[in-house]
Amino acid sequence: MTITAAPLTAPLDETGPTTRCRILETAERAFREIGYQKTTVADIARTLRMSPANVYRFFDSKKAIHEAVIKRLMDETEQRVIAASAMVGQGVSERLSNVILVLHRACVERCDANPRMHEMVEAAVAESWDVCAHHIERIGSVFEALVVEGVAGGEFAVADAALTAACLHTAVLRYCHPTLVSQYPDAGVPPVEAMIAFLLRSLRGPA
Amino acid sequence: MTITAAPLTAPLDETGPTTRCRILETAERAFREIGYQKTTVADIARTLRMSPANVYRFFDSKKAIHEAVIKRLMDETEQRVIAASAMVGQGVSERLSNVILVLHRACVERCDANPRMHEMVEAAVAESWDVCAHHIERIGSVFEALVVEGVAGGEFAVADAALTAACLHTAVLRYCHPTLVSQYPDAGVPPVEAMIAFLLRSLRGPA
Numbered sequence: 001m002t003i004t005a006a007p008l009t010a011p012l013d014e015t016g017p018t019t020r021c022r023i024l025e026t027a028e029r030a031f032r033e034i035g036y037q038k039t040t041v042a043d044i045a046r047t048l049r050m051s052p053a054n055v056y057r058f059f060d061s062k063k064a065i066h067e068a069v070i071k072r073l074m075d076e077t078e079q080r081v082i083a084a085s086a087m088v089g090q091g092v093s094e095r096l097s098n099v100i101l102v103l104h105r106a107c108v109e110r111c112d113a114n115p116r117m118h119e120m121v122e123a124a125v126a127e128s129w130d131v132c133a134h135h136i137e138r139i140g141s142v143f144e145a146l147v148v149e150g151v152a153g154g155e156f157a158v159a160d161a162a163l164t165a166a167c168l169h170t171a172v173l174r175y176c177h178p179t180l181v182s183q184y185p186d187a188g189v190p191p192v193e194a195m196i197a198f199l200l201r202s203l204r205g206p207a
Numbered sequence: 208m209t210i211t212a213a214p215l216t217a218p219l220d221e222t223g224p225t226t227r228c229r230i231l232e233t234a235e236r237a238f239r240e241i242g243y244q245k246t247t248v249a250d251i252a253r254t255l256r257m258s259p260a261n262v263y264r265f266f267d268s269k270k271a272i273h274e275a276v277i278k279r280l281m282d283e284t285e286q287r288v289i290a291a292s293a294m295v296g297q298g299v300s301e302r303l304s305n306v307i308l309v310l311h312r313a314c315v316e317r318c319d320a321n322p323r324m325h326e327m328v329e330a331a332v333a334e335s336w337d338v339c340a341h342h343i344e345r346i347g348s349v350f351e352a353l354v355v356e357g358v359a360g361g362e363f364a365v366a367d368a369a370l371t372a373a374c375l376h377t378a379v380l381r382y383c384h385p386t387l388v389s390q391y392p393d394a395g396v397p398p399v400e401a402m403i404a405f406l407l408r409s410l411r412g413p414a
Binding site for chain 2 (some may be wrong): 125126129133136137140163164166167169170171172173174179180183184185187188189190194195198199201202205
């Protein structure tokens with residue numbers, strides 16, 4: 001399998017921390033172009049013009065490379081979500097809406113850029129659940145902090161902020177999971193804005 | 208591949224409507240025991256001691272058999288959902304809760320009985336979306352009728368019953384989709400009862 005080689009901008013240093021990054025960049029490109037299942041460590045090493053043994057100095061296995069690649073994508077989404085949750089000058093409902101929109105858009109953009117994204121996520125769910133659990137936990141804590149803030153400010157009427165945050169996160173799964181977003185027809189699914197409005201009504205509490 | 212043969216209780220009649228049922232029962236068992244992907248029409252015919260040509264008299268393709276099998280399972284769930292939605296002597300919130308519980312339990316029971324259930328559903332999503340869309344529509348119309356009833360009785364405060372029903376249905380996907388229910392760890396997912404309470408708060412409207 002041939003993976004598009006990244007332009008070499010510096011002389012090769014096969015021991016430094018940049019080698020780790022180059023392995024991850026090449027792996028990410030391979031997973032995108034060839035697919036996660038079909039990519040081998042030998043493919044990645046060949047593209048980087050290094051020996052598989054050198055790749056294994058940085059990563060124990062293809063699974064370890066995959067975990068690092070997917071963790072990097074998740075970290076990036078988490079940074080965007082945290083930024084949306086902390087936007088100055090916006091009320092808590094607006095920031096909560098934006099957090100859900102950012103999660104949804106990050107997923108759509110990622111699936112558009114990489115039509116095999118869902119394959120990577122399915123492999124992560126099956127083989128590397130800890131990485132997924134960590135991501136769910138971190139996004140969940142952003143939801144929870146916003147719910148707590150909304151309750152403190154009198155905007156939300158919620159008894160258990162952690163449980164409510166988990167409900168919110170679970171309720172928007174259809175908009176934030178690469179398999180559901182990229183492999184399922186939209187038919188029957190309300191626009192994300194309608195779902196956000198529906199969920200905010202619950203947070204504001206019963207009459 | 209060998210599929211467990213159903214006991215023969217009547218002499219073989221390879222032209223009657225019961226043959227259609229026997230093909231579906233054998234196919235369902237094969238999809239459960241061997242898996243949807245690995246089962247062939249020849250396997251099904253061999254188990255029934257008939258020629259593949261006879262199977263093709265009833266169904267054009269393996270895909271057509273699969274669609275009929277999955278439609279039968281969906282019909283069964285729909286019947287249970289309709290029964291829960293029409294239960295005499297229960298308020299609309301209680302019936303709506305029970306509809307979601309029935310959807311969830313039907314999914315859990317089905318996945319427990321058939322650990323390959325998600326494979327059949329993934330094939331249906333990829334190859335037979337119309338069957339899935341039809342099911343989503345029918346469950347959605349049960350949700351919608353309950354929302355309309357709740358609004359008419361003053362229990363719910365909702366502007367667009369159809370949109371609200373779609374939000375409800377989409378929000379509980381995590382509890383009713385065989386892949387999510389059987390292949391994903393529960394970690395981070397609130398109990399279905401907590402999700403139902405969260406969603407009912409939205410229906411009752413903001414303070």
